[in-house]
Each structure stands twice: as structure tokens, then as C-alpha cells.
Amino acid sequence: MILPDAAWRDQPDLVRLTEALGSGDGLVRYVGGAVRDTLLGLPVSDLDLATSLSPEEVSRRVRSIGLKAVPTGIAHGTVTAVLPHGPVEVTTLRRDVTTDGRRATVAFTDDWREDAARRDFTINALSADPVTGEIHDYFGGVADVALGLVRFIGDPLARIAEDHLRILRFFRFHARFGRGGVDRAGLMACAARANDLMALSRERIAQELLKLLDVTDPTSTVALMVEHGIFAPVLPEVDGDSVARLARLVAREGASGGDAVRRLAALLPADPTIAEQVAARLKLSNNQRKRLMLAAEPGEPEPARLLAHAIGVTAARDRLLLRSDDPTAGLAQLYGWTPPRLPIGGGDLVKLGLTAGPIVAATLHAIERRWVDEGFPEKARVMAIADEEVAQVRRR
Template structure:
């Protein structure tokens, strides 16, 4: 079978790189996602090459072709060639020497099949000759791409034992590429080894989970994971009610892919304390953790612009989509709007007669409350409000 033509294959720099790496002698191929996604007529974002050349030879040939060579993963045989169109990873063929479920010790090899066999799923083990596009398929990956089947290479239990993250990767790849029911052997193995996820770093779990939640519609896949208690070891908060909340959110978001952090919030109860615990457990960034907490606030979020002014645009969108009975109007109200800053400061109030100190801060808060309630009027109106609030403060001093 021949790889379909695609825009990325017509890059002259890529052709020059493949030639320099020995394409004519069969020393280099496209591998992995670029082959899979091109078969599916999907955009290709990352390009990976594999080669039987050793890393030092790869680096020398990249530089001889006029490109920068960056040893991004030299211990595992990866050198990045920096092309005009972007980076291309070139990795020497490998075989696993030992694995412990979290990392692998590898050795270099000249055997293309041996390298393909260490990959996770059949659809990810495809490779193709750069110029001719001839596809090399050792494990039935082309057929699995065509029918939308995500299937482990070999024994699923053995593959999961090599890298526990493959449990989550299986569900993510099914959510993106799968059609119909999941592979029975893979699903059974994932359910049997779900507790192995506890051995992984929380950062790796979070990264994979957010990728899963970022696909077009993760709800059916998440439902299977809940039924099989796959997430229970690391996210016991997720249950059948979570699936219903996620389904409702996906319906509200529309046809475009939704925000993964917002979807994670949908999976959690309406409790900021629980959201904070989950954010800490998954070691999310401070910004992601804050959004998760704000999204968990129960109750109607109220008017969109005051909400966005108080908690920010992203968090306001989250609350509207998750909590509002009819979010469309509120979302439209802030679509092309940025929360303004109060056009007056403490120095202005001192100039109006207040003494610097707690009274200034309290009066500023009162002015801001009225400014927000009145719909963020202009500076002239704020000046009037300020004069009134300063007068009130002076009377009560």
C-alpha cells in the first residue's frame, strides 16, 4: 500500500533531509502518527523519522545537509532536525532491554520490525518510505485504521506492564480514532491493571487525561472508563453523575472541540474544596487549578459581564457553560468584550479629601461595586460616583 499524497510530503527541506539520511539505501522512514493521520486524511502536526543510523551519524548528516541538529533525546536516540517548516525528530531504531511500567531502558537495533514491535498500538506502528510512500505494516495497522480499531500490539497485559500510561493512551486513542465497540482484550486488560496507574507521576496522568478530554466528544469513552472503574484509583470523584454532567457540557459547547480543563471541571462535584484537592493531586498548573476551583462554585453565575470582571473571561465562560440555565446570551455578551479597569485610584480619592488609609480602600470598593452594578459607565460617571462615595465616607468618619 502507498501513503496518500499530502501537503506536508511536498516540503523540499524534508526531501533533502530524507536524502541525507540515506533514503536511497532504505535507512530512513516516516513513522507513527504522520503515517496514521495521513491515511485518515487528517492534518499532520508532528513529523517523526526513524533510521537505522546511530545518533552521532544522524547528527553529522543533518548538519551536512545544512540543517541545525539538536540532541533533544540523545540517550534514547533522538536528534531533532530544525527545518524551515519546523522541527523533525529523527530517532534511531530501538528495542527494549528492560521496563518497569514507568520508563524503559533501550538499546539500538537495525531491525525495523523490532522497533515497530515496541510501540503501543498497531495503528501507531506503521512506517513509510519518504519518496515512494510505500507503507510497512507488520501488525495489521492499516486494516485497524480503516475499521477504527485501537488494538495493542501483542499481549495487552504485557504492553501495559511495560508502560502503565498505555491504559489512558488506549482510551484517548479510541476516543479519537475508534469506531464502534472497544477491543475486548484491550478493555479487559485495562480494567484488570487500572490500579497500576497509581505508580505513575500525577503530571503524566494529568497530561494524558486532558488530552483525552480535548477530543471532539470524550463522553462515550469516559462512560466506559467509569463503568470499568478505570479512573477510580486516581480520580475516585468521577462517577455516573460525572458522565451526565460531561455529556450536558459537550452538548452546550457545540461542534468544536471543548476546553479540557472545563471538561475536567464537569466531571467533578460542585464543590470548590474537592476541585482544589483534585487540582493538587494532578499537580495542575496554578492557572488550571484556579479555573477548576472557580468552575466548581455552585449556583447560578448571574450576569456575564460582572462575572467576567470578578473572575476573568476564561473562568466566566466555564461557569456560564457549567452552571447557567441558558448560557448563550451571557457568552455572546462577553465574546468581544474585555473587562475594563476602574478608571480611578486611591490617589484620586485623597485628592477629593479622604485621608490615606483604610477609608480609601473601603471607598474604592464601594465605588467599584456601583460601577459594576451600573454596567461599567465611563470616567465622567465614575467621577460622580466617587464624589458621592467620598462625601458619604467623610460624613461617617
């Protein structure tokens, strides 16, 4: 089978790179996602090459054509060639020597099939010749791409033992590429080895989970994971109710598109304490932690712009989509809107007769509350409010 034509294949710098790496002698191939996504007619964002050349020779050849070579994973044979349109990873063919479920020790090889055999799924083990476009398929990956089937290469239990993260990757790839039923052998292996996830760093778990939640509609896949106990070892808070909340959120998001952090919030009970615990467990960023906690705050959503002024536009959008039965009007009010700043400051109140100090801050806060309640009027109205508030203070 021949790889379909695609714009990415014609980039002059990529052609120059593959020629330097020996494409005319069969020393380099496109591998992995670029081949898979091109077969599916999807845009290709990440380009990876595999080669029988040593990492040192790859670096030398990349530099010989005026490109920067970065040894990003030299112990595992990876050199990143920095092209004008973006980085391209070039990895020397390898085989696993030892694995412990989290990392592997590798040895370099010149056997293309041996290199493909160490990859996780058949759809990720495809490679293609840069010159002829011929696809090399050692494990039935082309057929699985056509079927929308995510299938482990070889024994699923053995592949999971090599790298426990493959449990979550199985479901992420199924959510993105799966059509129809899930591969039963893979599903049963993931369910049997779910406790292996406890050995992984929480950062790796969070990264995979957020990628999974970022697909167009992850609901059915999340339901499958709940049904088979995949979340229990690391996220026991996710249950059947979580699936229902996620389904409602995805329906409300509609054409506006999904957001992985917001969808994670939907999976959790509306409890800020639980949200904070999960954020800490997954070692999320401060911004992600704050979003989870704000999304979990109790109470009915306030008017959209008042809410956005209080907690920010992103958090307000999260709250509306998670809580409101019909968030359409509120979301429309936030589109392209930036919460304004109060158009006066403490100096204006001093000019009106207040003495600098705590009373100025308290009066400014009272003015801001009224300004917000009135829908953020212009400065003339704010000054009128300030006159009234200052007069009250002076009377007191």
C-alpha cells in the first residue's frame, strides 16, 4: 500500500532532511502518527522519523545541511532536527532490553520489524518510505486503521507489563480512533492490570487523562473505564454519576468545543475540597487547580458578567456550562467580553474629602459592589455613586 499524498510530505526542508538521512538508500522512514493520520485523512501535527543510523551519525548529517540537532533523548536514540516549520524527532531503530512498567533500557538495532514490535498498538507501528510512499505494516495496522480498532501488538498483558501507561493510552486511542466495538483482549487486559497504574507518576497519569478528555466526545470511553474499574486505583471519585455529568456537559458544549480541565471537573463531585485533593494528587498546575476548585463551588450560577467579574471569564464559562440548564445566553454575554476595571481609585475618594486610610478601601469596595450590580456603568455614573457613598461616610 502507498501512503496518500499530503501537504506535509512536500515540505522542502523535510525532503532535504530525509535525503540527508539516506532516504535514497532506505535508511529512514516516516513512522507512527504521521502515517496513521495521513491514512485517516487527518491533519498531521507531529512528524517522527526512524532510522538505522546511529544517533551520532544522525546529528552529524542534520548539522551538515545547516539544521540544528538537539540530543533530546540520546540515551534512547532520539535526536530532534529543528526545521523552520517545527521540530522533527529522528530516532534510531531500537529494541527493549529490560522494562519495569515505567521505563525501558534499549539497545540499537538495524531491524525495522524489531523496532515496530516494541510499539504499543498496531495502528502506531506503521512506517512509510519517504521516496516511494510504500507503507510497511508488520502487524495488521492498516486493516485496524480502516476498522477503527485499537489493538495491542502481541500479548496485551505483556505489553502493559512493559509500560503501565499503555492502559490509559489504550482508552485514549480508542476514544479518538475507535469505531464500533472495543478490542476485547485489550480491554480485559487493562481491567486485569488496572492496579498497575498506581506505580506511575501522577504527572503521567494526568497528562494521559487530560488528552483523553480532550477528544471530541470521550463519554462512552469514560463509561467503559468506569464499568471496568480503570479509575478505581487512582481516581476513585469517578463513578457512574460522573459519566452522566460528563454527558450533560459535552451536550452543552456543542459547537463551542470541549475543554479537558472543565470535563475533569464534571467527573468530580461538586465539592471544592475533593477538587483540591484531586488536583494535588494529579499534581496539576496552579491554574488547573484553581479552575477545578472554582467549578466545584456550591450555589446557582450568577448572571454571566457578574460571575466573570468575580472569578474570571474562563471560570465563569466553566460554571455556566457545568451548572446552567441553558447556558446559551450567558455564554453569548461573555463572548469577546473582558471584565472592566473600576474606573476610579482611592485618589478620587481622597479628592472628594475622605482621609487616606482603611476607610478609603472600604468605601471603594462599596462603590465597586454597586457598580457591578448596575452592570458596569461609565465613569460619570461611578462618580455619582462615589459622591453618595462619600456623603454617607461623612455623615457617619
